[in-house]
Amino acid sequence: MEKAIILSFLLVSLLSSSHAADFCVADLTAAPTPPATPAEESALTADDFVFTGLGMAGNTSNIIKAAVTPAFVGQFPATNGLGISAGRLDLAKGGVIPFHTHPGASEVLIVTQGSICAGFVTSSNKVYTKTLKKGDSMIFPQGLLHFQLNAAGVTSVAIVSFSSPEPGLQILDFALFGNNLKTALIEAVTFLDAATIKKLKGVLGGTM
Structure with a gap:
């Protein structure tokens, strides 16, 4: 009898856990947490999965x-x-x-x-x-x-x-030439000449 009660309890627990882990649609209006705060399942429709x-x-x-x-x-x-x-x-x-x-x-x-x-x-x-x-x-x-x-x-x-x-995502070209990383530093670590670096910075929005 005691074993049957324990097995029933474990079965109910497993079923409950399985249901809770079906999905966790993020509520993007809530403060972000890792993972994102889940939306209320009762408020979801099929459109939330499309x-x-x-x-x-x-x-x-x-x-x-x-x-x-x-x-x-x-x-x-x-x-x-x-x-x-x-x-x-x-x-x-x-x-x-x-x-x-x-x-x-x-x-x-x-x-x-x-x-x-x-x-x-x-x-x-x-x-x-x-x-x-x-x-x-x-x-x-x-x-x-x-x-x-x-x-x-x-x-x-x-x-x-x-x-x-x-x-x-990190794009290599923008990481090198699309920010305020100093030209002299880029020249030292890439072996590119300063003129080329400044030209690329001008194209990609970096500062000299």
């Missing part, structure tokens, strides 16, 4: 002729706590996503239109590159420098997914 933004082309009228439309936890609260997120990549003719990293996630890219040359560099400086066509996909391991470049004469599009709702 994101429509990836169906629209991004604005590629910029210096890199590219756009990334994120569906991270900040845009798609349902991804909170689930270890996933997504995005859309639009590359106009000549468009490029420069070398960058996602410190918080690995990435998989699936080409849906056009052609994209993509690649990454390992921590031992081995380079992996591939020109991808529609339907092809490529993996970029967490934290490694990688890039995407339009390899077609028309706009190319890809859907990307990440192993975290907050993958993070």
Whole structure:
């Protein structure tokens, strides 16, 4: 009898725990906490689990002729706590996503239109590159420098997914030339000459 009571208690506890862990849709109106404060389940509808933004082309009228439309936890609260997120990549003719990293996630890219040359560099400086066509996909391991470049004469599009709702992003060129890092320091650590550094700072918005 005592064993039956204990088993019943454990079963109820497991069922309760399982239900509580189904999802944790973020309440973006609340003060952020790690993980984000969950919304009340009673107030949720099917729309809270749907994101429509990836169906629209991004604005590629910029210096890199590219756009990334994120569906991270900040845009798609349902991804909170689930270890996933997504995005859309639009590359106009000549468009490029420069070398960058996602410190918080690995990435998989699936080409849906056009052609994209993509690649990454390992921590031992081995380079992996591939020109991808529609339907092809490529993996970029967490934290490694990688890039995407339009390899077609028309706009190319890809859907990307990440192993975290907050993958993070740091673009190498902007980290070096888009801020107030002193020209002399950049010259010392990159072996670039001061004239080149100042030219890049002027293009990317950094101070001299």
